[in-house]
Amino acid sequence: MVMSTNYMDYRLMKEVVAAGLKCGFRAFDTARDYGNEDIVGRVLSECMRELHIPREEIFITTKIGNSQQILGNIDRQIEISLKNLRTEYVDLWLMHWPYPDYYIETYHKMEKVYHSGKAHAIGMANYRLRHFERLFDAGIEIMPHGVQYECHPMRTADEILSFCKNNNIAVQAYSPICRMIPEIRNADCLKSLSDKYHKTIAQVILRWHFQRGTVPVFKSTKPERLRENIGIFDFNLTDDEIREVSSLNQDYKYHLESASCPGY
Numbered sequence: 023m024v025m026s027t028n029y030m031d032y033r034l035m036k037e038v039v040a041a042g043l044k045c046g047f048r049a050f051d052t053a054r055d056y057g058n059e060d061i062v063g064r065v066l067s068e069c070m071r072e073l074h075i076p077r078e079e080i081f082i083t084t085k086i087g088n089s090q091q092i093l094g095n096i097d098r099q100i101e102i103s104l105k106n107l108r109t110e111y112v113d114l115w116l117m118h119w120p121y122p123d124y125y126i127e128t129y130h131k132m133e134k135v136y137h138s139g140k141a142h143a144i145g146m147a148n149y150r151l152r153h154f155e156r157l158f159d160a161g162i163e164i165m166p167h168g169v170q171y172e173c174h175p176m177r178t179a180d181e182i183l184s185f186c187k188n189n190n191i192a193v194q195a196y197s198p199i200c201r202m203i204p205e206i207r208n209a210d211c212l213k214s215l216s217d218k219y220h221k222t223i224a225q226v227i228l229r230w231h232f233q234r235g236t237v238p239v240f241k242s243t244k245p246e247r248l249r250e251n252i253g254i255f256d257f258n259l260t261d262d263e264i265r266e267v268s269s270l271n272q273d274y275k276y277h278l279e280s281a282s283c284p285g286y
């Protein structure tokens with residue numbers, strides 16, 4: 023499970039990340055476009071030192087934004103991220119969007135960065151199947167290792183999930199609890215599973231992700247919720263229950279597409 027750090031200032035992030043590490047989280051999500059990659063670096067290095075956690079136990083995902091794709095100096099962009107994050111490598115480096123006219127060339131440059139060892143894995147966020155098809159048609163050397171897209175019970179994105187499973191690509195599901203919007207909070211099937219297992223609705227959904235094989239990338243600014251969100255490893259949904267939760271799907275996307283990525 024991955025904790026988000028986006029749009030948090032130093033004080034809040036330190037509190038949330040330290041609490042997360044203490045209850046067992048080890049993976050963190052950021053992006054150049056979130057504007058606080060350097061704070062993530064400061065917070066993680068301080069927390070690792072204070073809690074005696076070695077770098078190898080931490081998994082950092084960051085992303086390269088559209089404006090950096092336009093600049094084209096992708097090898098320089100990883101250096102900036104590494105400096106911000108105070109690390110010699112990132113665990114997963116994602117292209118944030120399939121920016122039209124740039125994303126194929128960007129991916130080829132990211133492959134070179136992968137070979138340099140500065141990114142231990144590469145991939146992309148917000149790709150539709152057609153972007154994978156175009157990229158694969160153009161020829162790739164390194165199969166993407168990880169993909170991040172919006173995924174929750176109201177957007178199960180089955181086609182992309184099967185594609186990733188078939189190609190052995192790990193999936194990170196962003197907005198995994200769909201911000202707990204009323205349609206989620208009030209869904210009968212989630213309420214009854216919550217009652218049955220004595221778990222919260224958020225825990226039922228996070229467990230649904232775990233059993234489907236998608237890694238939730240959630241955000242919380244409340245340390246007290248972190249223990250709740252990691253408390254999903256002591257119950258099991260049946261196959262029918264997984265299907266029932268998936269039946270909430272209506273291809274609903276909470277996050278609109280990037281304004282600079284029209285028609286993505």
Ligand SMILES: NC(=O)c1ccc[n+]([C@@H]2O[C@H](COP(=O)([O-])OP(=O)(O)OC[C@H]3O[C@@H](n4cnc5c(N)ncnc54)[C@H](OP(=O)(O)O)[C@@H]3O)[C@@H](O)[C@H]2O)c1
Pocket residue numbers: 026027028051052118147148170171196197198199200201202222224225239240241242243244247250251277
């Ligand atoms: N790659 C991309 O293009 C992309 C796009 C969007 C998002 N993301 C990533 O995904 C992360 C998460 O997405 P998101 O923030 O949209 O959605 P989310 O994680 O589904 O929802 C976050 C909201 O849920 C609340 N929450 C967390 N745990 C809860 C719980 N146990 N019970 C009730 N409410 C809970 C949080 O409130 P509190 O703060 O009050 O706990 C927050 O308002 C982002 O922060 C970002 O890192 C990536």
